[in-house]
Amino acid sequence: MNTENNTNRNKGIRRLEHPILPLVDMVQFLYLTGSFETIAKVLDEMNESIEIKGSVYENPRQLLAPYMEMMQDFEVVKGPRKLPYTFPFIVNEKQEPQAKLKSLELWIKQRVLAKELEEINSILCEPCGCVLCCTGPDSGFDETAGYKKRMQQEFFEIPLLNEEIDLFELQRVDNDESRNLTAQSDTALDIDGAPFYKHDMALYHWQNGWSLILPRGSVCPQLATETKRCRVYAKRPAVCRRPQIFPYIVEELAEKAKRSDGKMIQVYMAREKILAVWDCPYVRQYYDEIVAYAERSRVEPVFRKSKK
Ligand code: SF4
Ligand code: SF4
Structure with missing residues (x-):
């Protein structure tokens, strides 16, 4: 230490x-x-x-x-x-x-x-040395937070303000279907025959605003994994x-x-x-x-x- x-x-x-x-x-x-x-x-x-x-x-x-x-x-x-x-x-x-x-x-x-x-x-x-708040379930970093088993969730959600979405250079999903649902809706947004969280990490525009979806095994693109530090720490999202x-x-x-x-x-x-x-x-x-x-x-x- x-x-x-x-x-x-x-x-x-x-x-x-x-x-x-x-x-x-x-x-x-x-x-x-x-x-x-x-x-x-x-x-x-x-x-x-x-x-x-x-x-x-x-x-x-x-x-x-x-x-x-x-x-x-x-x-x-x-x-x-x-x-x-x-x-x-x-x-x-x-x-x-x-x-x-x-x-x-x-x-x-x-x-x-x-x-x-x-x-x-x-x-x-x-x-x-924990980055649990910056990673999806089963990201490989879970042990530092004390998790040894497989997590049950399929994804974690990081809600974003409109002015925060430009912090992430990721694909954006913003259509009538996404804007009629939320990430937590009982019926998951379907993309090409699979629930949205089975696809790569992306930004979604939901009924309740934007969010970054971190599916299983993913890591926020602004996390420097080698140092476990946020690259945009000073202007990181409010959440x-x-x-x-x-x-x-x-x-x-x-x-x-x-x-x-x-x-x-x-x-x-x-x-x-x-x-x-x-x-x-x-x-x-x-x-x-x-x-x-x-x-x-x-x-x-x-x-x-x-x-x-
Ligand atoms: S990243 Fe920090 S705030 Fe989040 S769970 Fe780990 S120690 Fe707690
Ligand atoms: S923006 Fe920074 S603090 Fe927020 S999830 Fe990504 S790496 Fe973590």
Whole structure:
């Protein structure tokens, strides 16, 4: 194990031991109950180390600075600030509407965790030497992720935004048939008498957008297999940035609600959890640390397997 890998592991574990949400909770409490006019003024006061549940945060103001824009949304509660986006409608698991402040808190938490977990993921992923997220089933790289048996899936799908498809010089399938189905439809798109996933790796335009289909044995064309690194790391697709531990504070539902002004707004359900994908080697390796991270962040950890 080389020194760089060890350094990254230690850095990742330290981040898990010092989650940002307890500090965000503290900022929220001080702002809402104190005489502070802005969130920035709360942060100005947080320049000495703070201990929360046994974890010492050396420079809270500096640690919180990257989350400032998200936390500033609290200012709508007692200041003239207006949200620069359409605020969603959030219900609890009994479908009851959440109070305005609770909804705001959940919405801020979701975004804060998404940012924090994306960074932790990048730190912990690299030392694993695993490329499971960049390969199809049975690619020959599965053992590095702990898979010894043949995987059951026929393909893996990497959803892409329209502006991301040019990252891949691959054949494109974009016709009425593909656009009437999704990769997960019960009836698989048929190409020349065989399901689409029996053909070579390609880009498909589905009913729900574009995706890169990685059939059995395939490897993303942007993966440098000799170094196990992504050739387009800095501009890799958004889905490739998603962590294997991800926020599930709110879940987007397939429905909209009518606001008092008649505008239709997206409905979300409060979940207050984080989801960790058990297939990922660092999730298995740092199970205890992830559970402790969730407890400190006051969310429930849920572990799920996605690859079979
Ligand atoms: S684009 Fe990069 S990060 Fe995404 S699947 Fe391909 S190699 Fe992996
Ligand atoms: S499964 Fe985990 S360790 Fe493997 S490539 Fe994906 S994020 Fe990295």
